[in-house]
Amino acid sequence: MGIQVQSLGKQYGRTWAVRDLTFEVQPGKVTGFLGPNGAGKSTTMRSIVGLDRPTTGTALIDGVRYARLRAPLREVGTVLDARSAHRSRRAVDHLRTVAATHGFPRRRVDEVIGLAGLESVAHRRAGQFSLGMGQRLGIAVALLGDPHTLILDEPVNGLDPEGVTWIRRLLGSLAAEGRTVFLSSHLLSELALVAEHVIVIGRGELIADSPIDTLTADAERVRVRTEEVDALVRLVSAEGVTTASLDNGTVEITGLPVEAVARRAAEVGIVLLEVTPIHRTLEEAYTELTRDAVEYRAGDADGGRP
Amino acid sequence: MSAAAAGAARYAAPGNGSLSAARAVRAEWTKFRTLPSNLVTMTITFVTIIGLAGVLLAALAGEGRVPATTELLAGVSWAQFVPAVLGVVMICSEWASGTSKVTFLAVPTRWPVLAGKVAVVGVATFVAGAAGAAGALVMGATTGVDVGGDPALVIRLVVGTGLYLGTIAVLALGLGAIVRNLVGSILTVIGLLWIMPFAAAMVPVPEVQELTLYLPTSAGVLLITPDNPAVGLTPWGGYAVLLAWAAAALAGAVLTLRTRDV
Numbered sequence A: 001m002g003i004q005v006q007s008l009g010k011q012y013g014r015t016w017a018v019r020d021l022t023f024e025v026q027p028g029k030v031t032g033f034l035g036p037n038g039a040g041k042s043t044t045m046r047s048i049v050g051l052d053r054p055t056t057g058t059a060l061i062d063g064v065r066y067a068r069l070r071a072p073l074r075e076v077g078t079v080l081d082a083r084s085a086h087r088s089r090r091a092v093d094h095l096r097t098v099a100a101t102h103g104f105p106r107r108r109v110d111e112v113i114g115l116a117g118l119e120s121v122a123h124r125r126a127g128q129f130s131l132g133m134g135q136r137l138g139i140a141v142a143l144l145g146d147p148h149t150l151i152l153d154e155p156v157n158g159l160d161p162e163g164v165t166w167i168r169r170l171l172g173s174l175a176a177e178g179r180t181v182f183l184s185s186h187l188l189s190e191l192a193l194v195a196e197h198v199i200v201i202g203r204g205e206l207i208a209d210s211p212i213d214t215l216t217a218d219a220e221r222v223r224v225r226t227e228e229v230d231a232l233v234r235l236v237s238a239e240g241v242t243t244a245s246l247d248n249g250t251v252e253i254t255g256l257p258v259e260a261v262a263r264r265a266a267e268v269g270i271v272l273l274e275v276t277p278i279h280r281t282l283e284e285a286y287t288e289l290t291r292d293a294v295e296y297r298a299g300d301a302d303g304g305r306p
Numbered sequence B: 001m002s003a004a005a006a007g008a009a010r011y012a013a014p015g016n017g018s019l020s021a022a023r024a025v026r027a028e029w030t031k032f033r034t035l036p037s038n039l040v041t042m043t044i045t046f047v048t049i050i051g052l053a054g055v056l057l058a059a060l061a062g063e064g065r066v067p068a069t070t071e072l073l074a075g076v077s078w079a080q081f082v083p084a085v086l087g088v089v090m091i092c093s094e095w096a097s098g099t100s101k102v103t104f105l106a107v108p109t110r111w112p113v114l115a116g117k118v119a120v121v122g123v124a125t126f127v128a129g130a131a132g133a134a135g136a137l138v139m140g141a142t143t144g145v146d147v148g149g150d151p152a153l154v155i156r157l158v159v160g161t162g163l164y165l166g167t168i169a170v171l172a173l174g175l176g177a178i179v180r181n182l183v184g185s186i187l188t189v190i191g192l193l194w195i196m197p198f199a200a201a202m203v204p205v206p207e208v209q210e211l212t213l214y215l216p217t218s219a220g221v222l223l224i225t226p227d228n229p230a231v232g233l234t235p236w237g238g239y240a241v242l243l244a245w246a247a248a249a250l251a252g253a254v255l256t257l258r259t260r261d262v
Helices: A041-048 A091-102 A106-115 A131-143 A161-176 A188-194 A229-236 A258-267 A282-298 B002-011 B021-033 B036-062 B081-096 B099-106 B111-142 B151-179 B182-201 B206-212 B216-224 B235-259
Strands: A003-012 A015-025 A030-034 A056-061 A076-079 A149-153 A180-185 A197-202 A205-211 A221-226 A242-245 A250-254 A272-278
Touching (some): A003 A041, A015 A041, A015 A056, A015 A205, A030 A161, A030 A188, A041 A056, A041 A149, A041 A180, A076 B099, A091 A106, A091 A131, A091 B021, A091 B099, A106 A131, A131 A149, A131 A161, A149 A161, A161 A180, A161 A188, A180 A188, A197 A282, A205 A282, A221 A229, A229 A250, A229 A258, A258 A272, B021 B111, B036 B111, B081 B099, B081 B111, B081 B151, B081 B182, B111 B151, B151 B235, B182 B206, B182 B216, B216 B235
Parallel strands (some): A030 A197, A076 A149, A149 A180
Antiparallel strands (some): A003 A056, A197 A205, A221 A250, A242 A250
C-alpha cells in the first residue's frame, strides 16, 4: 500500500532530472517531499501519476501503475499546479467537467466546493481567482473522488495564513483516516508543520528518507565550559562522539545528549561551569543536507525541469 | 473545520463512478458548452456563411445578375478559417491554460479525450455549417436563385457544408494535438489549408499541379461545388480525400498523445 517508487529515472534530453530514485510513501501519515527548486520533485510526482513516462524504473500506487487504474480519481487525488482551470470557465463548471469523466454526481461537486471553502466564489470564472483560491480549487478537484492517496505539489504556495492552517488540518485529518498523503515543498518550515515523515532529494537523487524528528535528533550537540577541557574530551571521546575545542575553555560535543555529558562529568568530578544544549534546527539540517546539491545546480545552466 | 472536513470527505459519495470512454466524451461536451466563446465561434461560422452569401447576392444584383446555387456557398472557403482555429484551440488550450494536467489525470488512457473533442467539434461545426448553408440557400431562393430546381444538389450542399467544415475542424484538431503549441499549430493549419494550394499552383510542373487537387481544402471543397467530370475527383471522392487527411492527422495525434509527456 502507499506509493512505491523504484529506481525511478527521468531524462530530458541529456540531463537527468531524476536518477535512480527509490522510496516508499506509507499510508496513514503525511509525508513531505523536500528539495531545493529544480531537485526533481515535480518530475517525480508527474511520473507517479503518469503524466511523464519514466526513462527508467517504476512508480506504483497501491501496487498499480497510475495509467492502469480503472477509476483514477477515486484512487488518487492530485494537485500539481495552482493554475489548472481554464480562465474563462466558472470554477463550478471546471469541477463538473472533471466529475463527468467518472460519472460523479453533481451533489459531489457541491460537496467538494464546501470542503474547499469555495462556496462564495464557485460561480466566478477561474481567471479571477487568486493563487490561493486556485490552490483551493485544485484541492477540490483532488477530493472529488474521495481518493485514498493524495499527491500535492507545493500546495501551500500562495495560500494566506488561514489557508495554510486549513490545509494543514485537512491533510492531517485525511492522513488520520489512513490515507496516503504526499506533499512537496522547497521550504522545510512549511513541511515541518504538517509532515511526520520526510523524503529529501537534491539533484534528482535521494538524500534522506526519515521521520522528520530524526533529521534533528541525530545531531545533538552540547556546548560545555569547564576548566578541565582536556580531561572532559578524553572522557567522552568514543565512537560517534566528536569534540571541537573553542576559545576560553569551551568545548562542543556532538553525539551525546546533554544529560549524558553532565552525568559522566559528575562521575569523575569534573566541574562544568556552563552546559548548553545546541539544537540544530530543521532548517540547518536541511541546508546541510542539500548544500552540495544546490551548489552543483547553481553552476549547472541546463538543469532539469523545475 | 477539521472534523467537518474529514467527516464529509469520508461520508461523501462520489458514488461508484468510474472512468469510461463514453464519460470522457461527455466531459468534453461539458467543457465545450461551459466556455461562452465556443457558442460565439459557432455563431460566427453560421453568420459568415449567410453574410457572405448576402454580400454576393447584393453585388451581383448590382450587375443585374443572379448567381448559381453553388455560388451562394462561395463564403464557406472564408468561413472555414473559424472552425479550423476552433479545432486547434480546443486541443492547444489544454496546454495553454494549464488544464491538460487535470484532463489527463482524470483520463490517463488519453485517447478518449481526443475522441471526445473530435465528436464535439465535429458535430458542433457540422450543425453550424449545415445551418449556415441552409440559411444561405433560403436567402438565395427568396431573391430569385433557382435553388429548388435540383433537390439532390441542395441536400449535397447543405449536408456537404456541414461535413466539409466539420472535417476541416477535426483535421485542425489533429494537427493541433501533434504540434501542441497554439501559434505553431495555427501556422501549420494555415500553411496546409491555404498556403499550400496557392504555392503548389505556382510550381510550373504539371505533376505538382495535379497533386494540388489532393490537398485537403482543394479536394474537400469539391463536395460543395458543381460536379465537373473534367476534374479528376467526384464531389464525394474529393471529400474522401479530405477525410483521409483528417484520419492521418488523428492517427498522428493519438500517437503523439500516447508517447509524449503531458
